[in-house]
Amino acid sequence: MTAIVEPVARLIEALSRLPGIGPKSAQRLTYHLLRAPEAEARSLAAALVAVRDEVVFCDVCFNISTGPECPICLDPARDASRLCVVEEPLDVLALERSGAYRGRYHVLHGAISPMDGIGPDRLRIRELLGRVADQEREGAPFVEVVLATNPTLEGEATAMYLAERLTGHVGSVTRIARGIPVGGDLEYADEVTLVRALQGRRELEVAGER
Amino acid sequence: MTAIVEPVARLIEALSRLPGIGPKSAQRLTYHLLRAPEAEARSLAAALVAVRDEVVFCDVCFNISTGPECPICLDPARDASRLCVVEEPLDVLALERSGAYRGRYHVLHGAISPMDGIGPDRLRIRELLGRVADQEREGAPFVEVVLATNPTLEGEATAMYLAERLTGHVGSVTRIARGIPVGGDLEYADEVTLVRALQGRRELEVAGER
Numbered sequence: 001m002t003a004i005v006e007p008v009a010r011l012i013e014a015l016s017r018l019p020g021i022g023p024k025s026a027q028r029l030t031y032h033l034l035r036a037p038e039a040e041a042r043s044l045a046a047a048l049v050a051v052r053d054e055v056v057f058c059d060v061c062f063n064i065s066t067g068p069e070c071p072i073c074l075d076p077a078r079d080a081s082r083l084c085v086v087e088e089p090l091d092v093l094a095l096e097r098s099g100a101y102r103g104r105y106h107v108l109h110g111a112i113s114p115m116d117g118i119g120p121d122r123l124r125i126r127e128l129l130g131r132v133a134d135q136e137r138e139g140a141p142f143v144e145v146v147l148a149t150n151p152t153l154e155g156e157a158t159a160m161y162l163a164e165r166l167t168g169h170v171g172s173v174t175r176i177a178r179g180i181p182v183g184g185d186l187e188y189a190d191e192v193t194l195v196r197a198l199q200g201r202r203e204l205e206v207a208g209e210r
Numbered sequence: 211m212t213a214i215v216e217p218v219a220r221l222i223e224a225l226s227r228l229p230g231i232g233p234k235s236a237q238r239l240t241y242h243l244l245r246a247p248e249a250e251a252r253s254l255a256a257a258l259v260a261v262r263d264e265v266v267f268c269d270v271c272f273n274i275s276t277g278p279e280c281p282i283c284l285d286p287a288r289d290a291s292r293l294c295v296v297e298e299p300l301d302v303l304a305l306e307r308s309g310a311y312r313g314r315y316h317v318l319h320g321a322i323s324p325m326d327g328i329g330p331d332r333l334r335i336r337e338l339l340g341r342v343a344d345q346e347r348e349g350a351p352f353v354e355v356v357l358a359t360n361p362t363l364e365g366e367a368t369a370m371y372l373a374e375r376l377t378g379h380v381g382s383v384t385r386i387a388r389g390i391p392v393g394g395d396l397e398y399a400d401e402v403t404l405v406r407a408l409q410g411r412r413e414l415e416v417a418g419e420r
Contacts, residue, residue, distance in 0.1 A: 011257040047221040048255040
């Protein structure tokens with residue numbers, strides 16, 4: 001096509017390789033970047049390079065980090081006796097936003113999925129078991145390991161797999177609650193979620209009764 | 211937030227400034243780029259820089275180009291007596307894909323929109339009128355100027371504005387048809403489109419009758 005010059009075609013192609021960006025969005029983004037202030041395109045390019053140059057995974061928990069250990073692993077204010085196991089660094093971010101957890105993390109970088117050929121050896125499970133064993137050996141086993149993998153087929157399988165291996169080596173192995181999301185509607189909830197919501201029901205503590 | 215390292219935060223921020231990419235998508239893209247092959251992030255960064263370094267707008271038609279004149283303006287096989295006026299370079303791309311137009315283009319880089327403070331002086335209208343005047347002066351006025359601005363309020367206003375200024379200086383001023391899109395459904399068409407579709411109706415030529 002004579003209408004499209006080579007550098008533009010190349011950027012469209014590079015953008016459309018990103019997940020969730022189709023050829024049409026890639027075109028629109030490219031033309032936006034062509035017309036946006038020069039600094040915008042350049043700072044995006046610089047940020048891309050910096051992310052690959054400066055970001056590594058934490059040697060301890062495999063969360064993203066700029067040094068050998070991530071800020072959470074280095075933070076002495078965090079409860080080192082609790083571990084929360086998640087699939088992805090994005091999950092750490094989400095949990096941190098909630099502000100409801102003050103322990104450490106372990107990022108698996110995926111979930112067990114035989115269908116996709118992802119076995120336990122493809123994930124950071126050996127390292128997790130190593131951390132647990134180290135703590136045990138030092139006479140200070142983890143008080144709790146929270147399994148916060150996604151409530152999907154793969155996430156549940158991973159949680160089951162880990163629970164089997166961790167039980168007896170840590171104080172307790174827990175699983176995050178599955179149920180109706182806050183603001184959600186029972187009417188539209190799927191059956192499996194309703195089953196989980198019922199199974200996970202808790203006694204209401206009425207104020208003044210205790 | 212301690213969980214997010216600076217280069218990652220910077221890339222998320224740069225990506226979420228792009229149109230149509232919210233903070234959640236920016237996060238997902240960033241983590242994709244972190245885990246994708248190194249070459250993918252680098253080639254995207256290089257493509258971004260190249261687009262700004264190598265791409266300019268054509269001096270004649272203001273379409274994107276790598277040289278002072280774009281491939282379409284330089285192509286001697288294109289019909290130089292016809293001009294198609296569009297809002298954006300993406301519109302040139304779309305029309306070229308259709309294969310139904312073989313003349314030259316003029317890209318306005320927007321449409322008249324008093325609400326957004328965009329008057330005719332903010333667009334490449336002076337240059338368009340200059341091209342038309344030059345051809346007239348040379349005794350070879352354009353045979354046709356196709357107004358292919360979008361069928362939006364702004365695009366229609368721009369077309370009306372241009373039609374007034376061009377009539378008498380070119381052979382004919384035409385407007386692209388507005389109607390039901392091919393594959394579309396009358397039932398779901400809005401009233402304005404139906405009005406346009408009826409106004410633009412044409413006699414059917416029955417095979418063998420002529």
